[in-house]
Amino acid sequence: MGYSPDGRYYLYQLDSSLHVVDLTSNKVTNISKSAPVRFMDLEYPYPHEKPPYGVEGWTKDGKGVIVNHKYDLWMLALDGSKATNLTLGVGNKEEIHFGYVALDPLEEYIDMKKPLTLSAYGEWTKKSGFYKLPIGKDPQTLLYEDRSFGNPTKALFADRLIFTSQTFVDFPDYYVSNSSFSNIKKNNRCQSSTSKICLGQARAY
Numbered sequence: 001m002g003y004s005p006d007g008r009y010y011l012y013q014l015d016s017s018l019h020v021v022d023l024t025s026n027k028v029t030n031i032s033k034s035a036p037v038r039f040m041d042l043e044y045p046y047p048h049e050k051p052p053y054g055v056e057g058w059t060k061d062g063k064g065v066i067v068n069h070k071y072d073l074w075m076l077a078l079d080g081s082k083a084t085n086l087t088l089g090v091g092n093k094e095e096i097h098f099g100y101v102a103l104d105p106l107e108e109y110i111d112m113k114k115p116l117t118l119s120a121y122g123e124w125t126k127k128s129g130f131y132k133l134p135i136g137k138d139p140q141t142l143l144y145e146d147r148s149f150g151n152p153t154k155a156l157f158a159d160r161l162i163f164t165s166q167t168f169v170d171f172p173d174y175y176v177s178n179s180s181f182s183n184i185k186k187n188n189r190c191q192s193s194t195s196k197i198c199l200g201q202a203r204a205y
Contacts, residue, residue: 004058004065005108009078011065013052016040018067020078031065031076035083039067039074056100060109066100073098073118087118090139095123098139101130103154103161103179117179119151120144130181143181148172154179162187 001011001018010021011031018032018039032039040050053068064075071091075084091098099119100110110116116133122144129144130152143149150164150172159178166172177184 001052001055004062006062008062009058009065011055013040013049016050018052018076020065022078029078029080031078031080032083033080035074035076037069037074039069041070057102057110060111060113064112066110068099071095071097071123073100075112086116086133086135087139088137097121097123098131101152103152105154105156117142119149132180143184 001013003010008023010023012019012021016038017030019028019030021028039052041053042050044050053070056066056068056073058065059075063079064077066073066075066086068074069092072085072087072089073091075086077083087098090096097120101117101119102110103117112135115135118131118133118139119128120131120139121128125146127144127146128149129147130142130149131139131144132142133139146167147170148166152161152163154161160176161179161181162174162176164172165175174187175184176187
């Protein structure tokens with residue numbers, strides 16, 4: 001499932017557990033042993049090993065990795081000491097798939113001292129959007145509608161995002177907002193034929 005950004009740890013699945021190898025000492029640790037859930041898709045229909053739901057990133061303090069369950073996000077300590085449901089079971093309760101959105105294009109680690117931005121997709125409602133996750137609290141809705149949203153791109157030096165939004169009848173035009181997804185405005189200058197130019201301008205703001 002991949003290396004940590006500094007190359008020290010390697011994360012992999014073994015049977016129904018997640019393990020990390022500390023490549024400085026070759027120590028192997030079962031980091032999912034403290035979790036009350038398994039991080040494999042147990043509904044996977046094919047007759048071989050169940051695949052993991054995925055990994056979102058490694059924490060900036062070097063002590064944990066954030067992985068996906070079916071709906072919620074979990075932080076697993078690299079020493080195997082604890083497993084924390086970051087979204088506090090809201091995803092499972094409301095059947096919303098949460099994912100981590102890295103707004104900083106230069107980010108290597110996930111800074112757990114700051115609120116996280118999450119993507120959200122309703123299993124049955126088919127709504128999508130974005131939530132804010134203050135660590136230790138329930139996810140807070142920023143934008144959640146009967147629309148489909150593309151991954152937002154943040155400007156390097158300003159609180160500005162650009163993303164697409166579409167429905168079955170609305171073309172996936174570009175929109176701009178701040179990182180709270182408020183004051184959303186359609187960017188009429190960004191058309192499909194000039195999308196690369198538009199994204200380049202957004203990164204330069």
